[in-house]
Amino acid sequence: MQARVDKKLTQAQLAQLINEKPQVIQEYESGKAIPNQQVITKLERVLGVKLRRKK
Template identity: 75%
Template sequence: MHMGGSQDWDQVVIRKKAPNSAAAKNPAAVNAAIRAGAEVETVKKVVTNASAARGPIKSAVKLENDTNTFEHDRVSSELKKQIQSARLAKKLTQAQLAQMINEKPQLINEYESGKAIPNPQILSKMSRVLGVTLKKNPSKKKPRRRPGEIRV
């Protein structure tokens, strides 16, 4: 090996990286890459959702004006009293009633305390075992509409 004053002067080529995704979103960076001769792939995005095309402002107004309370109906006080009195008339405990309808005793407790969400299937099981008619909301009756009557 000769360690003299000679050096290795081979040619080295350095290439630029392709623009990253952040630069690809910038139109000026895309144009610069095209002028530099880099291969650029562009894709046109189309908004297909009509609500997205309207923008967030109308949605925000709708939400602001919305007065609905999104709560589940609970067992009414009349229904829980009706269940409890029918159960006591049959001289059953909550656990015995639960066993007869193949449910957990905790469920009967929730119905009688008014914490449960009324389930028509469970109410029909209890109605059959207790021998009474149990309705989800016994006090709520639909008003009858007279022929030709228009409601606003």
């Protein structure tokens, strides 16, 4: 959420950029959804941040 706010994007704008529904972004940010690796990859690319921890 912080990276999205830093880029001055709404949830709907971010969802459109990664071709997902705004509800997906909302559920990720609220912790209701389990992140999908493909969506995480798209979010990292669009936001320019790393969202995954290295194991």
